[in-house]
Amino acid sequence: MDPQLVTDLVVHTILIVIVATLLMGGFAAMTVVERKLLGRFTLRYGPNRVGKFGTLQVIADMFKMFFKEEVVPDHVDRAIYLMAPGMALVPAMLAFAVVPIAQAPFVLPFEVFGYTITVNPWIADINVGVLYILAIGSLGTYGVVLGGWSSNNKYSLLGGLRTSAQMLSYELPMGVALLGVIMLAGSLQLTQIVDFQNAWLGLRWFILFQPIAFIIFYICSLAEAGRAPFDLPETENELIAGFATEYGAMKFGLFFGAEYIHMIVVSFIMATLFLGGWSGPFATQVPLLGIVYLLLKVGFILFTMIWVRASTPRVRFDKLMKFNWKFLLPLSIANAAVTALVAGVIFF
Amino acid sequence: MLKEVKEAVSGSREIARAMGVTLKYLFKKPITHQYPDEPVEVYPRFRGRHVLQRYENGLERCIGCALCAAACPTHCIYVEAAENTDDDRRSPGERYAKVYDINMLRCIFCGYCAEACPTEAIVLKHDFQLAEYTRWDAIYTKERLLEPHDTPHIKLRSDEKFELKETWGNK
Numbered sequence: 001m002d003p004q005l006v007t008d009l010v011v012h013t014i015l016i017v018i019v020a021t022l023l024m025g026g027f028a029a030m031t032v033v034e035r036k037l038l039g040r041f042t043l044r045y046g047p048n049r050v051g052k053f054g055t056l057q058v059i060a061d062m063f064k065m066f067f068k069e070e071v072v073p074d075h076v077d078r079a080i081y082l083m084a085p086g087m088a089l090v091p092a093m094l095a096f097a098v099v100p101i102a103q104a105p106f107v108l109p110f111e112v113f114g115y116t117i118t119v120n121p122w123i124a125d126i127n128v129g130v131l132y133i134l135a136i137g138s139l140g141t142y143g144v145v146l147g148g149w150s151s152n153n154k155y156s157l158l159g160g161l162r163t164s165a166q167m168l169s170y171e172l173p174m175g176v177a178l179l180g181v182i183m184l185a186g187s188l189q190l191t192q193i194v195d196f197q198n199a200w201l202g203l204r205w206f207i208l209f210q211p212i213a214f215i216i217f218y219i220c221s222l223a224e225a226g227r228a229p230f231d232l233p234e235t236e237n238e239l240i241a242g243f244a245t246e247y248g249a250m251k252f253g254l255f256f257g258a259e260y261i262h263m264i265v266v267s268f269i270m271a272t273l274f275l276g277g278w279s280g281p282f283a284t285q286v287p288l289l290g291i292v293y294l295l296l297k298v299g300f301i302l303f304t305m306i307w308v309r310a311s312t313p314r315v316r317f318d319k320l321m322k323f324n325w326k327f328l329l330p331l332s333i334a335n336a337a338v339t340a341l342v343a344g345v346i347f348f
Numbered sequence: 349m350l351k352e353v354k355e356a357v358s359g360s361r362e363i364a365r366a367m368g369v370t371l372k373y374l375f376k377k378p379i380t381h382q383y384p385d386e387p388v389e390v391y392p393r394f395r396g397r398h399v400l401q402r403y404e405n406g407l408e409r410c411i412g413c414a415l416c417a418a419a420c421p422t423h424c425i426y427v428e429a430a431e432n433t434d435d436d437r438r439s440p441g442e443r444y445a446k447v448y449d450i451n452m453l454r455c456i457f458c459g460y461c462a463e464a465c466p467t468e469a470i471v472l473k474h475d476f477q478l479a480e481y482t483r484w485d486a487i488y489t490k491e492r493l494l495e496p497h498d499t500p501h502i503k504l505r506s507d508e509k510f511e512l513k514e515t516w517g518n519k
Contacts, residue, residue, distance in 0.1 A: 040373075040374050040378065041370045041373055041374050042373070043376060043377075043378050043379045043380070044378050044379075044380050045374055045378045045380050045382075210448040248519075285447070307367060307370065307371065308367070310370045311363070311366040311367040311369070312363060312366060312367075326352070327352065327356060
């Protein structure tokens with residue numbers, strides 16, 4: 001076997017483990033940050049009992065989730081019931097694979113066992129990155145739908161059905177909105193999309209050319225991640241907890257994590273596609289600065305997501321569908337058409 | 349078509365306004381009372397736990413007349429009087445309360461006992477921490493009711509002055 005291939009595989013595996021761990025850590029941090037911020041938005045303190053400013057609340061919650069009794073109700077479809085939380089969590093993480101966090105591969109300054117190690121700032125730089133993101137995004141629906149169906153509970157089923165309807169319909173304007181970005185960048189590859197935005201001192205961001213697409217993508221990501229005001233799958237006032245009604249302990253924790261990781265990953269994708277990813281002033285010269293820029297952008301998007309949750313009431317289900325099919329989809333198609341015309345006139 | 353556009357514009361404006369409001373609140377100080385850490389503010393007329401008062405010289409005000417027990421609508425007060433002697437003087441009068449129990453589980457904090465008391469011995473102060481581990485602990489004995497009763501967790505609100513008017517209720 002080719003030794004270079006083996007080292008590449010090992011490096012990749014380590015990278016994947018690191019990314020998965022960081023995402024889980026991000027999920028844990030987000031739960032506390034969100035509650036803290038929501039508290040401050042509503043003139044409360046939020047969690048502040050465990051540790052300084054409630055920072056150790058993460059650990060307390062983790063212990064609670066892990067040590068709760070694992071109850072599997074009698075009437076559930078056991079295999080699917082146990083599988084569903086994982087099926088919700090894994091696709092949420094997978095989408096992160098194509099996000100570049102810096103410009104160029106990083107060569108370690110020392111040799112390990114005589115091999116030069118090259119660390120890529122992405123897990124996979126595939127040339128259909130945008131398609132991959134959309135495809136993986138749809139997979140996330142399965143976990144929720146199967147969880148709702150296998151629970152054998154009317155609330156779960158309704159929650160699951162709503163989720164499938166919601167996620168599938170919001171994928172359409174999302175994909176069409178991305179058409180504008182793809183047309184301007186001329187590529188589906190995320191590294192090339194970021195490279196395009198790394199002009200003009202790293203500030204040629206797609207949000208400048210495609211503000212409508214950005215707003216559509218933002219709204220659709222909220223719906224995809226099941227965030228307020230589109231958290232119809234788990235409307236606690238009408239469906240108990242929707243698809244998660246029959247889930248407890250760490251199984252619920254995984255669903256919970258899926259939502260938050262979805263949110264984080266979608267923020268990374270949004271930052272990469274519309275806010276220039278790692279690009280910014282002097283990010284090419286100092287690669288570390290690029291990572292800081294990316295994290296700042298992602299942090300800002302996450303903040304706005306929590307902000308939206310604190311400000312908007314939940315949308316009624318029929319209005320949700322109406323809004324998507326009668327407003328977002330035509331708007332995104334119009335946006336793509338106008339972009340195509342303008343881009344055609346400029347480039348040809 | 350025009351209607352939809354109008355709806356979209358007004359809807360976006362409303363959402364922007366809502367988000368402006370929440371953003372304004374983000375930078376305000378929370379209004380939560382950090383209760384066990386910081387004292388709670390109560391109004392001067394808030395009726396809480398009973399306290400048996402003393403005179404300045406340390407003698408008990410209660411003379412064991414049991415008028416409070418008679419006035420109590422829930423019969424939660426039990427008074428047993430005993431004679432004062434020169435060796436063992438508890439109150440300035442002839443008698444004092446040997447036993448003075450209040451069942452806090454029955455008490456409705458109406459304040460009739462305080463109204464009935466001729467010497468202003470029993471008053472309803474502001475303490476509200478009345479949770480106990482057993483039911484028997486909820487029967488407050490004289491030792492617990494007598495002053496001094498320290499309440500560091502309570503702060504009297506200063507924004508409203510309470511003035512006692514003798515004519516109140518006598519019209």
